[in-house]
Amino acid sequence: xxxxxxxxxxxxxxxxxxxxxxxxxxxxxxxxxxxxxxxxxxxxxxxxxxxxxxxxxxxxxxxxxxxxxxxxxxxxxxxxxxxxxxxxxxxxxxxxxxxxxxxxxxxxxxxxxxxxxxxxxxxxxxxxxxxxxxxxxxxxxxxxxxxxxxxxxxxxxxxxxxxxxxxxxxxxxxxxxxxxxxxxxxxxxxxxxxxxxxxxxxxxxxxxxxxxxxxxxxxxxxxxxxxxxxxxxxxxxxxxxx
Ligand code: SF4
Numbered sequence: 001x002x003x004x005x006x007x008x009x010x011x012x013x014x015x016x017x018x019x020x021x022x023x024x025x026x027x028x029x030x031x032x033x034x035x036x037x038x039x040x041x042x043x044x045x046x047x048x049x050x051x052x053x054x055x056x057x058x059x060x061x062x063x064x065x066x067x068x069x070x071x072x073x074x075x076x077x078x079x080x081x082x083x084x085x086x087x088x089x090x091x092x093x094x095x096x097x098x099x100x101x102x103x104x105x106x107x108x109x110x111x112x113x114x115x116x117x118x119x120x121x122x123x124x125x126x127x128x129x130x131x132x133x134x135x136x137x138x139x140x141x142x143x144x145x146x147x148x149x150x151x152x153x154x155x156x157x158x159x160x161x162x163x164x165x166x167x168x169x170x171x172x173x174x175x176x177x178x179x180x181x182x183x184x185x186x187x188x189x190x191x192x193x194x195x196x197x198x199x200x201x202x203x204x205x206x207x208x209x210x211x212x213x214x215x216x217x218x219x220x221x222x223x224x225x226x227x228x229x230x231x232x233x234x235x236x237x238x239x240x241x242x
Contacts, residue, residue: 004086005047007040007078009058015195017102017123017162019071022062024055026087029079031106032141033129034215035168037203041078052089053078059094072100072122081109088117095120108142110150115157124154124161130172131181139171148184153187163191167222167230178233187239193240196231198222 007027013020025038027047040046059073066072073094080087080103087103094101103113104125118124128147130136136144154161163185167173185191200221208212222230234240 001051001053002086002089003049003051003084004055004090005044006050006055007038007047007201007227011062012074013071014068016074016076016104016125017072018100019069020062020065021071021074021102022059022066023074023076024090026075026077026083028082029106030079030082031079031108031129031143034139034171035166035203037200037206038078039203039206039210039212044078044082047078052086052093055090056093056097058096059099063097063099066099070100072102072103074102074125075102075219076125078224079106079109081105081112082209083114084109084114084117088114088120091117091120095122105150107147107150108140110146110153110183113150118154118157118159121132121159124153124159125164126151126161127164127166128181128185129166131184132174132177135172135177136176139168140192151184151188155190158190161191162193162195163188164195164197165230166197166199166225168216169220169222169226170220173197173222173226175233178230182233182237182239185234186239191239193242194234195242196227198227 005027007025010023028044100122102123133144231241
């Protein structure tokens with residue numbers, strides 16, 4: 001029986017896929033995004049060992065809610081593809097029971113997802129942290145290329161995808177960064193929508209609790225105008241933007 005490291009659970013509406021979502025946060029992430037709101041999910045050892053069967057027992061309790069709202073299960077993190085066997089089995093089990101699934105990933109470990117696994121995913125929430133490779137490295141501490149390769153693979157496999165991009169003033173909002181990403185996303189026919197998300201400071205207190213430096217100290221959340229400019233970069237290329 002495959003065991004995964006699960007950080008926590010949540011219920012959400014509207015942001016993590018269609019309908020009401022039961023959100024499973026896996027523990028462990030290879031990235032270190034400056035704006036990460038959940039640094040407590042970074043270490044795999046901070047999760048609770050949980051079997052796929054235990055996951056499915058919990059998932060089944062929400063079956064009626066999923067049916068009533070057109071919702072389902074969203075696996076996020078952390079980074080779900082850090083535990084590909086566990087994530088793949090949960091996706092398989094949900095798909096076998098006709099439960100809609102979404103996989104929220106940075107794509108950095110996209111090579112760990114098999115085509116079979118991706119066939120069980122109803123929707124990929126692909127977080128592309130930046131377009132400019134140097135900015136991507138500054139934001140995440142890792143390289144951009146694997147994420148772009150994964151995005152192109154999802155397009156080849158025609159997997160429904162929502163792209164998510166976090167706007168941080170002074171970090172990710174340079175016009176070449178936003179417009180370059182918009183140009184790229186516009187080439188992907190499987191992308192159904194783009195979420196331009198405002199950087200927020202909700203996670204700042206967790207850094208203090210964990211004894212970690214908060215590197216965006218003093219950075220303001222984006223204004224409505226800054227958000228509108230970024231959203232327009234995507235919308236003007238024919239993409240559906242929220
Ligand atoms: S990929 Fe997600 S969980 Fe990992 S550091 Fe970035 S924002 Fe945090």
